[in-house]
Amino acid sequence: MTPLNLTTAIFLFFTYTVGLIFVIAVALRIYQYATTPQPIKLPLTPAPLTAGGAFARILGEVVFFKSLFKSNKPTWLFGYLFHIAFFLLIFMHFLRHFIYANPLPWWYDIFVDIGIVCGVVMVLSLFLLLMRRVVVERVKFISLFSDYIILILIMLIGLAGLSLNYVISPAALTVVDNQLDPYMNGLLNFQFTNIPSNPVFLIHYTLVLLLVLYIPFSKVMHFVGIFFSPTRNMVDNPEEERYYRPNAKDLSI
Amino acid sequence: MANPKDKYKIPVLDGKIPIPKIVPGASAYEHMNEAQKVDMEALGFPFKLKDGWKEKAIGVFKEILDNNKAVRDYMDICVRCGACTDKCHFFLGTADPNNMPVQRQELMRKVYRYYFTPSGFFKSLSNSQELTEEVLKDWFTYFYQCSECRRCSLYCPYGIDTAEITMAARQIMDSIGLGQKYATEVIHKVFRTGNNIGIPPLALRNTLDDLEEEIKEESGKDVKIPMDVEGAEVLLVPPSADFFAMPHMESLKGYAKVFYKSGISYTVSSYASEAGNFGMFLGSYKNTKEINKRIWDEARRLKVKRVVIGECGHAWRAAYTYSNTMNGPFDFLDAKYRQPMHICDFTLGLVKDGVIKLDPSANDDKVVTFHDSCNVARGSRMGDFKGGQIVIPRELIKAAANKFVELREGTTKESTYCCGAGGGLLTEEVMNLRLAGAMPRMQTVKEAVDNHGVNFYALICAICKTQFSKIFPLHGFEEEMVGGIHQLVSNAIIM
Ligand code: HEM
Ligand code: SF4
Ligand code: SF4
Ligand code: SF4
Numbered sequence: 001m002t003p004l005n006l007t008t009a010i011f012l013f014f015t016y017t018v019g020l021i022f023v024i025a026v027a028l029r030i031y032q033y034a035t036t037p038q039p040i041k042l043p044l045t046p047a048p049l050t051a052g053g054a055f056a057r058i059l060g061e062v063v064f065f066k067s068l069f070k071s072n073k074p075t076w077l078f079g080y081l082f083h084i085a086f087f088l089l090i091f092m093h094f095l096r097h098f099i100y101a102n103p104l105p106w107w108y109d110i111f112v113d114i115g116i117v118c119g120v121v122m123v124l125s126l127f128l129l130l131m132r133r134v135v136v137e138r139v140k141f142i143s144l145f146s147d148y149i150i151l152i153l154i155m156l157i158g159l160a161g162l163s164l165n166y167v168i169s170p171a172a173l174t175v176v177d178n179q180l181d182p183y184m185n186g187l188l189n190f191q192f193t194n195i196p197s198n199p200v201f202l203i204h205y206t207l208v209l210l211l212v213l214y215i216p217f218s219k220v221m222h223f224v225g226i227f228f229s230p231t232r233n234m235v236d237n238p239e240e241e242r243y244y245r246p247n248a249k250d251l252s253i
Numbered sequence: 254m255a256n257p258k259d260k261y262k263i264p265v266l267d268g269k270i271p272i273p274k275i276v277p278g279a280s281a282y283e284h285m286n287e288a289q290k291v292d293m294e295a296l297g298f299p300f301k302l303k304d305g306w307k308e309k310a311i312g313v314f315k316e317i318l319d320n321n322k323a324v325r326d327y328m329d330i331c332v333r334c335g336a337c338t339d340k341c342h343f344f345l346g347t348a349d350p351n352n353m354p355v356q357r358q359e360l361m362r363k364v365y366r367y368y369f370t371p372s373g374f375f376k377s378l379s380n381s382q383e384l385t386e387e388v389l390k391d392w393f394t395y396f397y398q399c400s401e402c403r404r405c406s407l408y409c410p411y412g413i414d415t416a417e418i419t420m421a422a423r424q425i426m427d428s429i430g431l432g433q434k435y436a437t438e439v440i441h442k443v444f445r446t447g448n449n450i451g452i453p454p455l456a457l458r459n460t461l462d463d464l465e466e467e468i469k470e471e472s473g474k475d476v477k478i479p480m481d482v483e484g485a486e487v488l489l490v491p492p493s494a495d496f497f498a499m500p501h502m503e504s505l506k507g508y509a510k511v512f513y514k515s516g517i518s519y520t521v522s523s524y525a526s527e528a529g530n531f532g533m534f535l536g537s538y539k540n541t542k543e544i545n546k547r548i549w550d551e552a553r554r555l556k557v558k559r560v561v562i563g564e565c566g567h568a569w570r571a572a573y574t575y576s577n578t579m580n581g582p583f584d585f586l587d588a589k590y591r592q593p594m595h596i597c598d599f600t601l602g603l604v605k606d607g608v609i610k611l612d613p614s615a616n617d618d619k620v621v622t623f624h625d626s627c628n629v630a631r632g633s634r635m636g637d638f639k640g641g642q643i644v645i646p647r648e649l650i651k652a653a654a655n656k657f658v659e660l661r662e663g664t665t666k667e668s669t670y671c672c673g674a675g676g677g678l679l680t681e682e683v684m685n686l687r688l689a690g691a692m693p694r695m696q697t698v699k700e701a702v703d704n705h706g707v708n709f710y711a712l713i714c715a716i717c718k719t720q721f722s723k724i725f726p727l728h729g730f731e732e733e734m735v736g737g738i739h740q741l742v743s744n745a746i747i748m
Contacts, residue, residue: 037322041578071337132335219330222332225327251317251321
């Protein structure tokens with residue numbers, strides 16, 4: 001086993017730190033949203049009359065962005081493309097780790113091609129979302145600095161990822177791939193090996209760490225908050241079943 | 254006398270509802286009058302800002318965050334996607350960017366960031382803001398330019414409910430002594446007299462006598478409107494405007510005839526002579542509960558079997574959604590019935606069971622359209638099926654009148670536009686705001702009048718009725734076009 005270099009040591013440190021902060025901060029948020037009492041019933045009606053119906057309603061929002069579809073088609077389209085591409089990419093990054101073996105399965109190239117399509121779609125839709133913030137007067141007016149930052153950050157991650165396929169040579173990419181697999185394994189079972197040293201890869205990796213660090217403190221927490229939104233997740237049955245939260249203070253409704 | 258039309262800024266009606274270009278500060282001048290000392294103290298609030306108000310306000314803010322899941326969640330998760338920006342009638346009417354729902358929320362969210370998130374650290378970059386008197390002034394202006402109608406929530410991908418944020422902001426302002434005159438005065442009246450208008454029991458009895466006489470003259474029948482009768486089957490709680498205001502009283506006559514013909518004994522109460530609940534407008538749990546409690550205390554005292562609520566939007570939301578939570582359970586009432594029940598649900602049931610008969614040709618002089626009151630459509634239900642609050646009023650109208658047309662698609666049912674005067678805005682000092690807020694709805698009314706010859710605008714909300722009877726004439730429509738569903742029932746019922 002080769003001894004670890006300094007770059008690896010630094011990245012290991014930051015990977016674990018960021019991972020820990022992410023998990024703890026998100027868990028705390030979930031705890032907070034889950035335990036804060038909701039003093040009164042608040043479903044936006046017409047609302048489902050059963051718990052199953054309310055769950056389906058949330059699912060419709062999460063899987064199809066139903067309300068957004070009703071309110072603004074372009075935003076829905078750009079946003080939906082972005083999220084689909086984003087989630088497919090995350091999923092494929094994990095999957096890749098399990099299918100990367102020697103020899104490579106015959107369909108590995110197709111797998112990579114799908115990933116590249118997702119990457120392009122993601123970057124393009126992010127660009128359109130960004131343009132929307134610049135061009136549409138109302139959206140420009142409400143946009144904050146952080147709204148641009150998050151779009152640009154994810155876009156850069158996408159661009160760096162695509163560069164791995166198009167900017168560096170195929171040979172260099174194979175080196176990265178071959179080093180990445182044991183490195184990732186090492187993260188999980190603490191048998192550390194050196195991180196791929198290709199600078200394009202390191203930029204991609206660093207930006208991802210930044211994103212993961214930023215998520216719990218940003219509006220991206222909507223991926224948790226949407227499940228706790230009382231106007232969407234509550235059952236419309238105040239008369240049928242008494243809704244009473246003794247721990248709710250007699251304060252604001 | 255000056256023509257009222259000169260006094261107001263009346264929007265032009267051409268049937269279109271365009272998204273305006275932003276005009277910062279366009280409605281910043283529209284202010285509520287501040288609350289009076291007696292009223293604030295009666296509601297348990299201090300009067301005027303005192304030393305330490307800022308700490309107090311932040312303390313209350315923290316308490317709300319810790320005790321209200323909706324506010325807690327909605328402070329964090331808005332992505333500023335902008336989907337809500339063109340959905341608020343007040344933005345469409347005023348073009349003031351602070352009336353875009355997300356921007357209204359930001360007024361509060363920037364204070365939230367400053368005190369409750371680490372990003373408060375990067376002040377200018379994160380748009381966080383200390384709670385200053387300047388900010389408080391904006392709050393008092395723009396959180397009283399929201400009618401808590403929830404249209405924005407319908408269109409938000411996360412269902413972020415600006416009405417909840419408005420309520421929380423009003424609650425914080427009230428707790429440091431900054432209240433709105435109209436709503437606090439009205440609530441104080443309820444505590445003193447049992448109703449928003451401040452009618453004492455004797456005067457109430459007198460009007461009821463007058464109404465009985467009127468019905469007798471019109472129909473020749475001895476229709477009674479009993480008050481404070483123990484042992485009646487039903488306690489009827491209408492909004493107090495039904496006792497005194499026009500066209501509201503026409504609906505009260507309708508209720509009375511329905512009870513008369515069905516033979517179900519009923520009573521109104523001089524103690525719970527108000528279905529409305531302005532506590533909700535302030536977002537105050539305590540006051541909402543106190544006002545709501547009067548109904549159920551009275552139901553107990555009068556030993557009735559069921560409670561029926563009259564035509565009023567926010568009143569129905571308060572009664573339907575909060576009653577059981579705040580003052581239930583209602584095991585002393587008859588479990589066969591929904592408690593409380595909406596008068597439209599009640600009447601339609603009787604029509605369907607053949608207990609009362611309606612002759613729709615009695616309304617053949619009318620082409621009727623219906624305005625879904627936002628608090629009914631988006632905040633409550635009638636009947637035992639999803640969407641009953643949309644279906645039941647329409648069925649009742651169709652049973653009482655032959656000619657019915659819908660308003661423009663996309664502005665009815667749960668997508669309805671607010672009348673522009675809910676949430677405690679039904680007050681003279683913000684008349685221009687009310688006109689601007691009613692603009693989107695009035696465009697669709699104009700269209701219905703021009704294309705379908707609509708001449709009756711059916712409502713089930715006391716505030717809507719008052720607002721539109723004031724606004725219609727300013728736009729050159731007859732005030733008599735405005736009326737309740739039970740006004741149609743009153744005409745059509747076969748006595
Ligand atoms: C349950 C999972 C999620 C759901 C249902 C969801 C839903 C949404 C919706 C409805 C929007 C508004 C539409 C738009 O502007 O595109 C949005 C925006 C956004 N989401 Fe998500 N999201 C989820 C997870 C995530 C995650 C994990 C990220 C991670 C980076 C993310 C990043 C963003 C960003 C950056 C925006 C703002 C887009 C803009 O600025 O226009 N979302 N999301
Ligand atoms: S629609 Fe919802 S998430 Fe989008 S800007 Fe408005 S409040 Fe925020
Ligand atoms: S609740 Fe109604 S009035 Fe208030 S911001 Fe939303 S749409 Fe506008
Ligand atoms: S008065 Fe009617 S339309 Fe206006 S806010 Fe209330 S329920 Fe909605």
